Amino acid sequence: MTQLKPAAGPPSASGVRRGGDSFQDxxxxxxxxxxxxxxxxxxxxxxxxxxxxHVDDLVLRLTAPDAAGVYTQVKWATSTAFLLEETYLLTRxxxxxxxxxxxxxxxxxxxxxGPAPHLRLVTNRPLDSAHALLxxxxxxxxxxxxxxxxxxxxxxxxxxxxxWADHVGVSRENLLDMLExxxxxxGRAVTAERAHVRALMVAAGLDDxxxxxxxxxxxxxxxxxxxxxxxxxxxxxxxVDELGLRRVEPSAxxxxxxxxxxxxxxxxxxxxxxxxxxxxxxxxxRVQPRDPSDWQSMDRELTEAAATLESxxxxxxxxxxxxxxxxxxxxxxxxxxxxxxxxxxxxxGQLWSTDTPKTPVPLPxxxxxxLGLGGDLAVAVGVAVNPTAAVAEYLRKEATPxxxxxxxxxxxxxxxxxxxxxxxxxxxxQQIRDLxxxxxxxxxxxxxxxxxxxxxxxxxxxxxxxxxxIRPTVVYEHLGPGRGYTAAFTVDA
Numbered sequence: 001m002t003q004l005k006p007a008a009g010p011p012s013a014s015g016v017r018r019g020g021d022s023f024q025d026x027x028x029x030x031x032x033x034x035x036x037x038x039x040x041x042x043x044x045x046x047x048x049x050x051x052x053x054h055v056d057d058l059v060l061r062l063t064a065p066d067a068a069g070v071y072t073q074v075k076w077a078t079s080t081a082f083l084l085e086e087t088y089l090l091t092r093x094x095x096x097x098x099x100x101x102x103x104x105x106x107x108x109x110x111x112x113x114g115p116a117p118h119l120r121l122v123t124n125r126p127l128d129s130a131h132a133l134l135x136x137x138x139x140x141x142x143x144x145x146x147x148x149x150x151x152x153x154x155x156x157x158x159x160x161x162x163x164w165a166d167h168v169g170v171s172r173e174n175l176l177d178m179l180e181x182x183x184x185x186x187g188r189a190v191t192a193e194r195a196h197v198r199a200l201m202v203a204a205g206l207d208d209x210x211x212x213x214x215x216x217x218x219x220x221x222x223x224x225x226x227x228x229x230x231x232x233x234x235x236x237x238x239x240v241d242e243l244g245l246r247r248v249e250p251s252a253x254x255x256x257x258x259x260x261x262x263x264x265x266x267x268x269x270x271x272x273x274x275x276x277x278x279x280x281x282x283x284x285x286r287v288q289p290r291d292p293s294d295w296q297s298m299d300r301e302l303t304e305a306a307a308t309l310e311s312x313x314x315x316x317x318x319x320x321x322x323x324x325x326x327x328x329x330x331x332x333x334x335x336x337x338x339x340x341x342x343x344x345x346x347x348x349g350q351l352w353s354t355d356t357p358k359t360p361v362p363l364p365x366x367x368x369x370x371l372g373l374g375g376d377l378a379v380a381v382g383v384a385v386n387p388t389a390a391v392a393e394y395l396r397k398e399a400t401p402x403x404x405x406x407x408x409x410x411x412x413x414x415x416x417x418x419x420x421x422x423x424x425x426x427x428x429x430q431q432i433r434d435l436x437x438x439x440x441x442x443x444x445x446x447x448x449x450x451x452x453x454x455x456x457x458x459x460x461x462x463x464x465x466x467x468x469x470i471r472p473t474v475v476y477e478h479l480g481p482g483r484g485y486t487a488a489f490t491v492d493a
Contacts, residue, residue, distance in 0.1 A: 020076035029216035033200035038250040044232040053106035068115040075123040084186045085128035104168045107178040119182045127186040132156035139261040142183035203318045205250040215243045252314040259286040260322035270305045306334035316342040325453040326477040326488035332464025347458035352422040359423030362411035374401025377446040383455030386414045391452045394484045429462040449473040
């Protein structure tokens with residue numbers, strides 16, 4: 001086997017340009033998908049616009065002619081070891097202006113000719129989280145304001161605001177006015193950005209394959225090379241049709257930010273954000289809300305979100321967001337198959353859709369654990385791992401009124417690679433549901449099902465989507481190794 005050699009040195013100037021151009025093309029193609037996305041507020045995009053000052057890499061024009069546009073400047077670094085830090089923002093190269101000075105100049109120039117613009121600095125550089133000011137970019141709005149405005153003059157953040165204002169040569173208040181309109185989008189890794197653009201392609205009803213994505217890059221390159229700076233929705237639709245990328249009807253986008261923010265939540269048809277309900281500054285420790293009653297609040301918001309989507313006429317929804325098993329399952333139940341709704345989700349880079357044709361899989365095995373604590377039925381779905389011991393211990397400790405625990409696993413046992421594609425996931429979801437129905441037929445006294453899930457989030461979504469003709473179901477969330485479970489949502493199925 002031929003051994004690949006590591007790079008012999010730093011990238012060449014040509015390599016840096018190519019990397020930057022590819023990253024910019026990716027951002028622009030994502031902008032094109034936003035223009036033709038479901039019920040888009042944008043009428044057209046502009047590439048390297050002549051009328052956008054120093055924020056000209058991508059301009060999205062809103063449908064309303066007098067509305068402010070969204071102006072994006074893309075900054076590429078050859079290594080993510082390079083931070084989006086104060087030195088980077090303030091350094092003047094070759095007697096020119098710094099990044100911050102260019103952003104401020106763009107803001108004042110564009111504001112003088114119309115409404116205050118929405119500025120975006122998009123970069124693959126990670127944010128300098130240790131900086132007193134930059135480290136306080138709001139994860140929900142991507143803005144430094146209101147934190148920068150509220151910082152006292154004697155604080156480290158307040159001193160940074162004054163230093164920035166002095167650097168630009170304007171008053172503190174004028175700088176803060178600009179920061180109210182400047183969003184920071186740091187750490188945009190190429191792999192994550194590709195996944196994001198693919199999700200936008202799915203929502204637009206397009207083929208989201210790697211080949212289709214490359215066609216998108218090539219289209220952007222043709223616009224740039226051909227000098228086509230203004231690209232309308234009609235132009236994008238024409239390119240899509242010529243490339244044969246259209247597949248299905250567009251989907252709504254439902255973003256559920258349960259345990260982490262979605263940097264693109266503004267694209268959603270409906271976006272939910274529950275992060276403030278949890279303790280912890282990292283997604284991995286956000287497991288249950290501080291107040292148990294918040295499960296009911298989240299449940300109401302999900303139900304209302306589903307009602308909004310259906311009242312607007314959507315019959316297909318792309319689901320996005322950082323969630324745990326119980327939430328994935330509940331999302332599936334509020335937009336169920338019985339109401340002819342289609343759900344789509346990108347699981348590990350693959351599109352899992354509830355309407356994907358089944359791929360035959362062996363009948364799952366069922367493991368039985370008698371508990372004798374009552375008449376209810378407990379079901380553990382162990383696709384990635386076998387949770388039987390942990391679930392049984394929890395049920396006994398809590399004296400949950402369960403007569404028997406059944407664990408449903410793939411025929412060859414639990415494995416984190418047991419499901420390799422959407423067709424298998426659909427088949428497993430249907431088989432799991434059918435096994436639970438059959439079990440309930442033999443247990444007429446069981447008033448409730450207690451459901452525990454250990455597998456891909458996409459499978460929980462697909463299972464919830466098909467969870468009908470089942471008795472009322474309490475779905476549980478795992479609190480972590482050795483910490484047991486907590487009841488999350490109750491579903492009338």
